Amino acid sequence: MAGGAALPPKENHAETFARLRDAHAREVTEDYVEMIADLIVEEGEARAVSLAERFGVTPATVNNTIKRLERDGFVSSRPYRSIFLTDAGQTLADKCRDRHKIVYDFLIALGLDAQIAEFDAEGIEHHVSAETLDVFRAFTKSSKGEI
């Protein structure tokens, strides 16, 4: 009963990597809307200069990226003004914030320190399926109850 199990282990390589590439394509967008939402909460508005500083990129790069996000309907902006999330952008930001927190809390529940949990969560959050997120959440919850 061990041999082939439920799922053929070979076949689906290509699909795995296709989904991986899709995830990558969304990462910058997700990081930006998440950060813009944070900045609006923390500083009252999202300025390009703050995004540049937080991401560690140049203002020109931020400008570039914001244009893509605008094209894709996640943010709105007017020249020399601060940046706003559209409804779609806000929805995405909310989803990302939740997901980020689930991953972060899970890593903390595993015993990792805040610095490492924060850094790893930033990388991991874009690559967890809904199923894995559920398991993470349940684990964190149960580990809290078990004290």
Added chain:
Amino acid sequence: MAGGAALPPKENHAETFARLRDAHAREVTEDYVEMIADLIVEEGEARAVSLAERFGVTPATVNNTIKRLERDGFVSSRPYRSIFLTDAGQTLADKCRDRHKIVYDFLIALGLDAQIAEFDAEGIEHHVSAETLDVFRAFTKSSKGEI
């Protein structure tokens, strides 16, 4: 004594994202050397056509990527021949295989099914710190002992 804790929670955004971008830059390289090593084990050699099929990209893309890997010292190849790992490539492949297995086993230990564990591991493996890997490994081990 609680306020600032050991690590200021704000400041280091930029460094986090810089490290994230570094990790991204390594992902394709790591996936390729890992896959080349797998192919050599499974099929006796690594052909471009197999890489193309497994990654779900065109042969032209594989060719491109192999040239970069060659430039960076991870593989060697001669025209119309199969692809070999250099020592550096083999070392990296071994490291990646270990890491991949740790992440995969951890997800399985958490109760996820093989298909999802495999897919998520592929995304997560490039973004786990050494500390997190240690915790994953310890968790998997202890969960095996606890049956």
Added chain:
DNA sequence: ATTAAAAGTTAGCCGATGCTAAATTGATTT
């Protein structure tokens, strides 16, 4: 009100990673 500083924008560049289409080489079949 002018000037200086800060913020934002534009133009032009580069590398990574993908593609298609066409040419080439290698392997197989007849």
Added chain:
DNA sequence: AAATCAATTTAGCATCGGCTAACTTTTAAT
């Protein structure tokens, strides 16, 4: 041996996400 078929390579293109340098606009100070 020739012809075919599969694999590989080349050329040319696109997008993303970075950069620098130069310029413009806005904001703040004097």
